[in-house]
Amino acid sequence: MSIIFYDKLVVLTSVDKKIKKLVSSSEERQEMWQMVEEIIHHKVLGCCLDNLPHEHHSEFLDMFHKAPHDQNLLRYLDEKSKKDMKKIIKQEIKDLTKDLLLLNSNKV
Amino acid sequence: MNKTAQNTSFRDLLKLKSIETQKSFKENFPEAHQFLLEKGVELGKIRQHSAKLISAGALTGTLLLSPPTGASSLPTPSDIVHNLSETEGRDANVVPQKEFINSLRNLLPKEVRPLARDEEKRLEIVVKNILDVNAKATLEGEHLNTIYGYIGAEQHLKKYPGDILENHGPYYKEGIAPGLGAWGYFSKSKAETNSFIIETEKWYSVVQTLYLPDWNSRQPYLRDWYKYRKLLIINTVNGNAVITAIADSGPAAWTGKHFGGSPEVMDYLGGSRYKKGPVLVFFVDDPENKIKLGPVDYNDLSGKDLVQI
Numbered sequence: 001m002s003i004i005f006y007d008k009l010v011v012l013t014s015v016d017k018k019i020k021k022l023v024s025s026s027e028e029r030q031e032m033w034q035m036v037e038e039i040i041h042h043k044v045l046g047c048c049l050d051n052l053p054h055e056h057h058s059e060f061l062d063m064f065h066k067a068p069h070d071q072n073l074l075r076y077l078d079e080k081s082k083k084d085m086k087k088i089i090k091q092e093i094k095d096l097t098k099d100l101l102l103l104n105s106n107k108v
Numbered sequence: 109m110n111k112t113a114q115n116t117s118f119r120d121l122l123k124l125k126s127i128e129t130q131k132s133f134k135e136n137f138p139e140a141h142q143f144l145l146e147k148g149v150e151l152g153k154i155r156q157h158s159a160k161l162i163s164a165g166a167l168t169g170t171l172l173l174s175p176p177t178g179a180s181s182l183p184t185p186s187d188i189v190h191n192l193s194e195t196e197g198r199d200a201n202v203v204p205q206k207e208f209i210n211s212l213r214n215l216l217p218k219e220v221r222p223l224a225r226d227e228e229k230r231l232e233i234v235v236k237n238i239l240d241v242n243a244k245a246t247l248e249g250e251h252l253n254t255i256y257g258y259i260g261a262e263q264h265l266k267k268y269p270g271d272i273l274e275n276h277g278p279y280y281k282e283g284i285a286p287g288l289g290a291w292g293y294f295s296k297s298k299a300e301t302n303s304f305i306i307e308t309e310k311w312y313s314v315v316q317t318l319y320l321p322d323w324n325s326r327q328p329y330l331r332d333w334y335k336y337r338k339l340l341i342i343n344t345v346n347g348n349a350v351i352t353a354i355a356d357s358g359p360a361a362w363t364g365k366h367f368g369g370s371p372e373v374m375d376y377l378g379g380s381r382y383k384k385g386p387v388l389v390f391f392v393d394d395p396e397n398k399i400k401l402g403p404v405d406y407n408d409l410s411g412k413d414l415v416q417i
Contacts, residue, residue, distance in 0.1 A: 020286070024288070
């Protein structure tokens with residue numbers, strides 16, 4: 001069990017390295033961490049709902065808000081979506097990492 | 109572009125990205141947005157919401173919605189004490205560290221996760237008996253979101269303005285953090301740097317105070333309470349244990365780590381190549397400030413059998 005059921009799927013080490021390199025104060029660093037945190041939760045929950053048939057949204061959200069840590073949520077998603085949600089969430093995070101690393105690059 | 113300009117630009121773009129992502133979620137899933145709003149749950153702060161629920165569940169014994177495998181076979185505190193006293197009389201040649209590793213193996217779940225209060229209590233007994241340290245998962249009512257998690261390597265922290273890496277030997281490889289810890293410099297100048305400060309930086313640790321559910325609402329009390337608070341950190345794989353002082357807040361939850369350790373802490377816990385690993389973290393109940401920071405030597409063999417990984 002993690003604090004959030006998808007925590008183990010969400011690792012953005014390179015984004016953290018970039019923030020640590022750019023920021024010198026603890027407050028600024030924490031502010032940026034929180035922004036990334038907000039983006040992650042909206043992206044991942046959006047990704048879950050995107051792949052979950054609409055008729056299950058209400059039940060899933062109810063379970064999620066009552067126990068965001070519960071690993072059964074991942075099983076529920078797999079079962080109702082008939083997809084490998086671990087793989088899908090990991091891909092979402094991979095794409096997000098790329099986006100965040102390119103944010104202030106001229107390559108965009 | 110200089111570093112400050114890069115920082116501002118990245119910060120602004122990150123803020124914009126955050127706003128756009130939230131807007132897009134609201135537009136694509138208006139019912140979900142409305143549902144969470146009605147329940148008073150802010151998605152950006154879901155971690156704090158979850159930590160609050162887990163903490164309440166742990167106290168009332170309803171934490172584990174899906175119990176971990178083997179939880180029912182956990183030994184009771186009296187079993188542990190009984191086993192320990194048997195061990196004491198059984199073989200004087202048994203290295204305490206080996207006994208400790210075995211006890212941890214029996215008590216800890218296979219996967220790293222927040223522990224229930226009864227699990228924490230059992231571990232406190234084992235730690236007291238073998239390491240002779242008054243270790244507490246909850247001290248003066250304060251409790252971290254988890255005491256069982258992954259620790260990651262941190263850089264040295266600047267002790268005073270102008271401090272450089274060369275003052276932090278012999279551990280140079282990790283480098284020195286460009287920024288300051290959550291409590292700023294340890295002292296105002298080099299002249300004011302004493303042995304307490306040197307030891308505190310040397311054996312510093314990092315915990316996720318920023319995700320505590322009541323971190324913002326209980327300021328400045330919590331900030332003061334956590335500053336340089338002594339922690340016992342135990343490598344659950346090899347049993348190496350070290351007393352540290354909290355000197356920074358972090359790491360970010362999305363790094364897959366829950367705690368951080370100075371180069372010295374990490375080296376003692378697992379050797380020079382140790383960058384991440386599972387640990388137990390307890391507050392040290394030391395009201396008279398008698399316990400020194402640094403390695404906990406609890407082996408009869410003067411630590412020569414410490415296991416390095």
